[in-house]
Amino acid sequence: MEAYLVAMAIITAIYVLLALGLNLQYGLTGLTNFGHVGFFCIGAYTAALMGQIGIPWPISFLAGAALAALAAWPLGLVSLKLRDDYFAIVSLGFSEIVRIVVTSEQWLTKGVQGITGIPKLLGFLGTGLTQSLAVLALLIAVNVLAGLANRRIVRSPFGRMIEAIRDNEEAVKALGKDPAGFKIQVLMLGAALAGVAGGFYAHYIGYIVPEQFIPLITFYVWMAIIIGGVGRISGAFAGTLILMIFLEGSRFLRGVIPFVSEVEMASIRLGIIGLALVLFTLYRPQGLMGDYTKR
């Protein structure tokens, strides 16, 4: 039971990093990034490949973050030319392209077979509960740091400007401020956070295959920030926690509902989460922590 809870906490903490990144992009700047999982994937593969040849994780995580940010750069340039809804589609396409690339570049990624035997983080602690707890502690430290950095950004002139861009981009231009630079920086920053999340994920799970990086992951993160409250740092934390409780809680239904197959159960779980989201947007549209519209 402890091992299970620790495992859940680790996955939750990884998703919090993803949610913090998306919150910067969508919650604060209004960038409809539907391709978040692409950055997560880049971070995961970078850390996995570098980890396999013995490069220490702090370096491979930074490399993963940097590569994810680098991939976000052209996407940022594209976003400047597109309306929100088109950007949503383009970014979704981007994450699918990332997945296709890691599927087909077998010389590097082993394609659909994926990369196995990715070393555990802090492996000198063995493979027991102690090691898991240490990884969790590390993740929590990273989360706290990311949360504090986010807070500093939100409370700064930079944060004021990205919220202004979200509210009315034309007016920002009329004041002689260029939204372009801000949007690109935010997209890269959120991507870097997702890249770090990918690093933790790869090392924690121990193997990665392209199928783990489907758009559903992006939508989980969207659900998390909608449930928590769009534009709220605390919402990224709270929303992710609630999402995980739903995801895991619905797993236990398996034992309760008879005569359903594994595949059917997966659909039922998704249905339950979808229903929860609908109820949330109906009865608490501002999310748990209240969103930027309710300040």
Add this chain to the structure above:
Amino acid sequence: MILTIEGLTKVYGALRVVDDVSFTVPSGDIVGVIGPNGAGKSTLFSLVTGFLDAAKGQVNLDRKPIGSLSPVERARSGMVRTFQVPREFSHLTVWQNLMAATPKQSGESLTNLFFRPGRIREEEDMNSQKVDAMLDFLRLSHVAHTPAGRLSGGQKKLVELGRALMTGARLILLDEPFAGVNPVLIEEIAERIRELNAQGIGFLIIEHDLGALTRLVSTLHVMDRGRLIASGVPAEVLANKQVREAYLGGTS
């Protein structure tokens, strides 16, 4: 800062929304543009500030053509516009709206944010004093910390005006700045525009409220169906028969 408009034209399908409009806003002058609804006044502003591309014609700032400059570049070169329908940053407070408009903030750089927080704090304090003074003048102090989206229409127009003034622009284009603003305040703002003008800031103002405008401007241009139908000192222009027919419908 001299603004010269030459033969500016904008076409939507068969409709010539702005049709061969030319005039000059001399340095440090206050110039008005009037005309019935749909005459093309707001479109003219968008052409001048680069928010729309002109089909024909040229815009010059200090005699240099600026047709190739983006809206951001045009604003940075000292010509700032407001919008007829207020475009407040609705989830930011009134105070934040004006703070955001302050030019050259080092806190807008992420590196400064993490490596020079002290300098940013100093700048914020300084800018905050200017913003407070501006809010005081615009009678917005009591709503300084209200999200701008919750203000009345008139108050939103004042936020737009305040933001434009905070940019330090040398030429300000105001699109119906007095719409929805209470009459007492209109007079006070007009007075403040005169004061700012005395410091060398030029204004080009679109307005429906002829009373306040005619007392403010040295030159009045009248647009009707895209064309400039009259220009001159207010008294003369308003006496013009063509203007009375087009704009005032022959009454009054």
